[in-house]
Structures are given as structure tokens and as C-alpha cells.
Amino acid sequence: MTSRPPAYSKFRDVQAELDLSGAAIFRDADGVESLIIRNPYSITYIHSYAEDSPFFLGLAEGRLRGSKCRKPKCGFVYGTPRSHCMVCGAPTEWIDLPTRGRVHSWTTCHFGSEAFLKETPYNLALVEFDRVGSLLLVRLKDCVESDLYVGMPVEARFDPNPKYSITDVWFVPAR
């Protein structure tokens, strides 16, 4: 007994067949046949936030934390925390960031990675804070593409049911 998967000359049909039966043959314009199979892959990582952990634990408590270089002569303040200073290499300490800032740049994503397609359209913004040397990338909610502009005042909101992800914080137009 032999069995042979069905052959198709359109790649779209090959994909449909893979979803159905797991194997198909693609026949190209020159008549060359390629056997194609479904090859699923999934994995759950044991991901540690490691030195970034206090930031994510802070979000769960409704605190937005940055970091500040401990070296007095440097003192660089980070809007996205770094545990060591990129300017001088010294360790940093945790600080509370302002929960109000301004849009430094923005976009509305109408597509995204597969994992986020169902959430489209969504807004991304880089937020700048007074007296802070670097920015924070966040989702911007409660507003649409035509509302957005550079310099727009925004404020933080926190998820009361934290997922321990950067998405536990988002920003909205400041009231």
C-alpha cells in the first residue's frame, strides 16, 4: 500500500491542505514537486525578570519605577530602568517615576506579530518625563490615531489584575 498526499500548484491550497491533513505536495511552474508537512512547535519558557524584577513587581502595586545612577557626578535618571548605568557603569538605585508625562513619539499599529494581531489597532508611544534622561515605551489607550500628537500630555494607568508584564501599565490622555 502506498499513499501520496494531494498535489497543488497554488501555495495557498497547500496551506489549506496542511491544516486539513498535515501533508501536501507543491508542484511549481517547472513541475518540480516538493513534499511539505506541518511541523508544529510550542514551548513554555521559565523566564526570569532577574535584575528587572522590582520594576514588574512595582507595576503590580501600581508603582512606576525608573532608576538613577548612584554615582553623584553622573546621576543619570532612566525612564526605563537599567540596573547599571550605561553612561558610567555604576550601579543604579530604584526611584519612582512621575505618572504623568508627554508623548515623545507615537504610532498606531494596524497589524502586528501573530500574538498581537487580535488586538489591532493599538497605539504605541514613547513617553518622556520631566527631569528624566530616557524614555518609556507603552501602549496608549482611550484615544485614536487622529487624537495623537507629539507633546500630548499623558498619564499612567495600572492593571488591577496584574499579569506581571509591561502591559500592566498603559497611558491615557491626561485629564
Place this chain on the structure above:
Amino acid sequence: MVTGGVTKFAKAHPAMDFRLMVKRAYDYALKGIPGLTADRIDGSRISYFSDHFSRQLKAASMVQDYLGLNPKGSVRIEWGGATGGECFQAAYEAVASGRMDVCLAAGYETMSRVPTWKGNEFIALASDTNFDFPLGGFYTGYYALMVVRHIYEYLRLGKFGHVTDEREAQRLAIAEGSRIMSKVSVKNHLNALHNPYAQYPKRLTVDDVLRSEMISYPLTREQICTMSDGAAVAVLCTEQRAKEFTDRPVRVTGVGCGTDTMRLADRPFGKVPLMPHEKAKDYEELRYPGVHSFRAGRAAGLEAYRMAGISNPNTELDFIELHDAYASSEIQTYEDLGLCKYGEGYDFVERGDPFLSGIDYGFPTPQAGAIPVNPSGGLIACGHPVGATGLMQGVFAFWQLQGTVPKHFGDPALQLDRPRRGAIHSHAGTGSSVTVSILERGFR
């Protein structure tokens, strides 16, 4: 460099896996030089970006194996989007260090083995997975953030500086920036009509580009490169070997590499590292690089230009194959590489400097031919099989300098008039690593 080869870039090559694709490009390259056989090659540098795409780790070993180059030395090169450009430089270094007389640089990517949006997810895993990826994990989104700020810095505060209503001024500036970006897309797609290796050659109008699907505001589908299957190889060797192999070698006279923070949010706001033809007072008001410019590209350019003895790239380069993953990043990169000053990128397009003379783009390009950028069609029109892309640029630049574009493309339209010196530019992440290499005609 003595020879090169490229497979046609395509959305999918289901009948070839990565080994066969590289083999095709390799055979094409060796066919051009009768004296160059596998036994003359001392080793290789092999590049591909992601193990995820084929779910085959150590795939570079399988390429080395398939080409029959065992037991010679080989190393896999990976550097995000700049993987191909870095591979080119790794081969250069293998020869320049004296370790090899003849080194093969080979690269590929087979991106068709996963669905497009899953592929976007893999690419986005090349952003910080604690802080950036979970927000949407989408590179087009990151580049949209960068160009919105670029437009703000240079069009809102420039040409539209007189408009008092802030939101109206920003809308006008984005519309203007989008229109000009679309000209870059028209250029690259149209150049590619004469390049048989290109994935998406076509004639478009500015309106076609603007009206194509919105992917991440303000970037539309036609302003963005796509995923591809493809391979490219280049053979680099010592000057002595080069003379044995060919009477038309191309000399690598400069290599540069620069880096920047992985996260856009961490980019500093400092001073511009100046090109020899720029002055500090040109940029008194500019906070650099922020998210609007690529400091890594500037650093790579400075290093490569210094090594090649170039003080003004605009007048001393005859063309550039530039990493235009987005029409926006092509314009940002003109400025990083010193083809024009920071803030002049949009005018540079409007004047026509990066266009080819002798091609009708459907709008005026008065200074066409000044310094053609992406005469091949670039990533936007040729495709972007990541590990092959930077080497593809190397091969196209090599053929330009040899004067053999008509032979390899079967079409003379893209051959520049006896170019002497060109650059290739390969770019990764949100500008987190960039390579620039300078190639010069090595014969009279």
C-alpha cells in the same frame, strides 16, 4: 572581492532548502572564474539570522557540509538585520588578518517556512522581550515611532515651523513626510524593473504608495520590505590571489561597524559625531540621536570613511546600496551616512540626488544621478532574506564596479557609468548594529 552570486529572491522557494539555495549562488559565483575551484577556498563565513525560521540549529554547518568544504574552517555569523553585512566583513577580516588567502562569505534566509505574521513575531523577538516585545512586538511599529519623531524634528520644526496650531502643523508635516517617503518607494520598485533578481519590481505612483494598506501609521505596505527566501555569496581573497583569478577585482578599502542601545527608549540625547564636512554649529539645537536618527549608522560610516580616506561621502562615493527595510529608514540613513546634513534628507529626495538619471520616475528628479542610492532596487523591491541581504548588496555593488551589470542582469539600464567607488550599508534592529563597507574598482 573576485566574484559573487545571488539567487532570485522570492516569497517562497519551496523546492529548495537553504543548502540548495546557497549552492546555486555559490555555483554561479565559481562559474565566473575558471581558476577558482573549491580546493582554492581556505574556509568560509556563513550567515543566517534566525534559527526559528527553519527550526534547524547549526544550519551553517549544513551549508558548509553541502558545499563540500569540510574540513576547512567556518564560523556562523549572526547580527540581526545586519547579518549579511557583518558576514562580508568577517570574510574580509579572515583575509586581512592573514588567516586565509581565499574566504567564502555565504548567507541565506528561508522565511517562507512560517506564516507572515509569525515571521513578524520572530523578527520582533529581536527587541527587548521584557520591555518592548509584549507591547505589540512589531518592527514596523518601532520604525513608525522613529519616523514620526524624525518628521517632527525636521519638518514640523522646519518647513512647518511657522504653523501655530500644533496639531495641524504635525498633520501637515506627516503628510509631507509620507509623500516624500513614497518617492523613495517609487524609486526602488522602479529601479528593480531592470533587476531580474528582485522580488517585487513594479511601476508605482506616489499615490499608489500612499494609498496602499496602512501597516503602522504613517508607514504603508509599499514603504516596507517583505519577507523572502534567498541566498547570496561573495568570495574575498588577498590581492595576489585576486590577480590570479580575475583582471577585474574589486578592492575593499574600508569597513565600519557601529552599535546602539537595544531599546529605543534608552537612546541618549547628546551631540552629533561630526563628519569631516560638517561643523558643530550645524547642529547646535539638535538632541542626538534620540529616536529620530541612527547613531550606529553614523559610527559605522565614520569608521569606514576614515579607513577609505573619504572626507565627503556625497562627492567621493559614486553609489550606495543602502539597507532600506523601510522608505523612512532610507531617508534617515542618507543623513547618518553624511550624504546630506541632518534635517536635509527630505530635500535630498525632492532634489532627486538618490535617483538614477535616464529613468522616468513620474515626477521631476532634477539632480538625478548625483549619488544613486539603491540602484538595484534595495530591500523594498529586491526582498530581505536577512542573512543574504548584506551579501546581495555586496554582489550588486561588485557587479556595478566591475561594469558587469548588463551581463548579470541581462539589461544595461542599471549600470552606472564607470563607477569608481561605492558603499554597502547593512542595518539591524532599531539601529542597534550597522555595518558600512567601501568597495572600489581594483583595475584600470
